[in-house]
Amino acid sequence: EVQLVESGGGLVQPGGSLRLSCAASGFTCSDHYMDWVRQAPGKGLEWVGRTRNKANSYTTEYAASVKGRFTISRDDSRNSLYLQMNSLKTEDTAVYYCTGGSHSNRWYIDYWGQGTLVTVSS
Amino acid sequence: DIQMTQSPSTLSASVGDGVTITCRASQSISSWLAWFQQKPGKAPNLLIYEASSLESGVPSRFSGSGSGTEFTLTISSLQPDDFATYYCQQYYDYPLTFGGGTKVEIK
Numbered sequence: 547e548v549q550l551v552e553s554g555g556g557l558v559q560p561g562g563s564l565r566l567s568c569a570a571s572g573f574t575c576s577d578h579y580m581d582w583v584r585q586a587p588g589k590g591l592e593w594v595g596r597t598r599n600k601a602n603s604y605t606t607e608y609a610a611s612v613k614g615r616f617t618i619s620r621d622d623s624r625n626s627l628y629l630q631m632n633s634l635k636t637e638d639t640a641v642y643y644c645t646g647g648s649h650s651n652r653w654y655i656d657y658w659g660q661g662t663l664v665t666v667s668s
Numbered sequence: 669d670i671q672m673t674q675s676p677s678t679l680s681a682s683v684g685d686g687v688t689i690t691c692r693a694s695q696s697i698s699s700w701l702a703w704f705q706q707k708p709g710k711a712p713n714l715l716i717y718e719a720s721s722l723e724s725g726v727p728s729r730f731s732g733s734g735s736g737t738e739f740t741l742t743i744s745s746l747q748p749d750d751f752a753t754y755y756c757q758q759y760y761d762y763p764l765t766f767g768g769g770t771k772v773e774i775k
């Protein structure tokens with residue numbers, strides 16, 4: 547059974563930084579595309595960014611709203627995914643979900659963690 | 669960016685009803701579309717990928733169709749567990765984008 551468990555959320559002041567972690571089990575992260583998706587309170591889903599798998603050199607893509615401020619990375623030895631968030635803004639307040647992809651001609655989002663809440667406020 | 673527009677935004681229905689949710693893309697996305705179900709306080713759950721492929725373990729009352737710019741999610745006979753919010757999402761191009769969601773409520 548695939549499990550993705552996020553951690554690292556919390557309260558941070560505007561302009562601050564936070565690093566989210568996602569630990570995977572039943573699933574080898576290096577074989578899969580992985581994404582971060584967020585959901586502001588009472589709002590819809592917003593894609594944050596993607597890291598491709600090892601076969602595709604772990605290259606990344608980001609939403610325009612976070613590009614240059616957020617960085618996705620991996621640690622294969624820990625089977626984990628990370629989201630480094632810098633220069634945080636109040637509009638980054640959201641539940642952040644770690645997701646794992648599956649492939650059928652193209653990679654799609656399949657597995658989801660339970661989410662971790664990030665609150666950016668003074 | 670590819671805009672995904674869902675309709676309706678809210679749908680009221682009764683147990684046993686058949687319902688259809690529509691998702692329109694601002695440009696052709698071929699069949700690179702997924703549907704997710706989300707219940708309050710929970711993570712989304714994949715229902716359909718590649719427009720019409722049913723995810724393993726998802727009940728057969730859920731079905732998806734469409735290609736190009738117009739897609740539908742159909743629930744053939746609503747069950748109490750189906751009252752939730754549904755999102756479509758394109759994975760044809762970056763940035764990946766979601767529809768605004770359709771809340772299915774009890775009538």
